[in-house]
Amino acid sequence: MTFTAPPCPFCGLQVADDELSMDHVFGDAFGARAKVPAHKACNNRSGGDAEGRLHHPSSLMNLARWSHGEGVKDIPATFSSGRTARINPLTGVVSSPHVVVNKVESEGSISFRAEGTQEQVEAAYEKLRTRRPELPLPSLADLPAEAFGSVAYDSAEVSMKLDLQAAEATAIKAALGACTLAYGPSFSATPLAAALRAVGQTPPAPSSRVAATVLDRADALIAEVIAGSHPGPTLVPREGSKEYDVILLPAGRETVVFVHILSTLVPPYGIKVSAPVPDLHLGVDPVLPILLREDTGGHIQATDFTKTLTDVMVAAQSDAPEA
Structure with missing residues (x-):
């Protein structure tokens, strides 16, 4: 048995060659393309259990698929x-x-x-x-x-419904997969990865969930600061868009995780975990959202708004007239 694949993001253990599979970060049935190496067992468990319940004909996520032209089952x-x-x-x-x-x-x-x-x-x-x-x-x-x-x-x-436990498990899986692709295989050993896996095993208390309006306020703050100087991506998908993304919102020594699948914010809105966001850039302590978004090629693109705003402010200072 040889180990050439990186650790599995969903369990944190090394993946042997005969156990390797490529798992869709946001779910193949949702039309997403980004993949991450994982155990076959972890892949089957996530796809057949939590994601499977979200694809039930009476699930509200079925309507999200329909609204974006994805395959949909009769209701x-x-x-x-x-x-x-x-x-x-x-x-x-x-x-x-x-x-x-x-x-x-x-x-x-x-x-x-x-x-x-x-x-x-x-x-x-x-x-x-x-x-x-x-x-x-x-x-x-x-x-x-x-x-x-x-x-x-x-x-x-x-009668439509949404299985909140399945939705939460799917959101955590997407966060682990997207972060692994954005940060690299070493993310699997970070406190944030361990905290996300722990939440997946023990659902958080209701107080650990943050209202979706927090995301809108953060988006408005970013737009206000970089308006006219750095168009950049937005946190909240535009109406009619088809986005798959994970937003990491630093909150001191905690992190609030938001997940969009087909531009639908997956509840429970804002999963708060007791672990900080790892640095995306050497020496930069994240204080604003980090956006991990799947691009048209099926890759995860990372935008660290802390660095983006720092660059904007530096550029503004360099453009300022000398006294």
């Missing part, structure tokens, strides 16, 4: 009669793969009611006749016209 729904339905969000078509059958037997008589398409009702009725040959049930064609009726619905009830 489960229910008619007022209790009959299940499916709604295709791309075409708006409402259909039902099931037929509702109500059957009541009493003293040699039988009451049968079925709701569905004509083919579904015919199949259900013929199934009943086959199973109960002793009953003198007429063929469907011999039933009187008043035995049939049409059913139409103005609406179908849809």
Whole structure:
């Protein structure tokens, strides 16, 4: 057994050659492309468990995929009669793969009611006749016209949800993968990586979660300082964009982590961990957000706004007229 791959970001252990796989940082089903070396077991566990629950048809993340043109599954729904339905969000078509059958037997008589398409009702009725040959049930064609009726619905009830534990696990996985690609393999051994893995094993208390408005305020501060002199990227994705990113917001000896998948801020908003952000540049102590964003080539690009603002201020001083 040889070890040539870097440590796995999701467990921190060395990856042997026969255990190596390339894991999508933000999830292949979401359309992301950036990959990081990881254990096959860690890859399967994250993709089949937490991310798998986020891809359930009734998950709100299914709508995020639909809004950006990614593959989307039919959304489960229910008619007022209790009959299940499916709604295709791309075409708006409402259909039902099931037929509702109500059957009541009493003293040699039988009451049968079925709701569905004509083919579904015919199949259900013929199934009943086959199973109960002793009953003198007429063929469907011999039933009187008043035995049939049409059913139409103005609406179908849809119940969408978001598995917060799955969302949190997916956000932590994305943070570990993005940081590993941005900082290098040594990130796996940093206190921040250990803190993120610990949060993944023990969900944080509600007080450890920070409101998403913190991100907007940080974005506004950056825009105000560098306006006109350094266009740079923004922290909050623009409407209609398709961003995958991780934002590390230094908070003293703690770090608040925000994750965007398809420009959707993944809750719980702002996961606070008790570990500082590692330096991206020698001698620079991060005091403003660090943005790790997947580019069009599937790589993670890092923007240290501390350094960006420092460069802006230095340039402003050099342009200032001498007294």
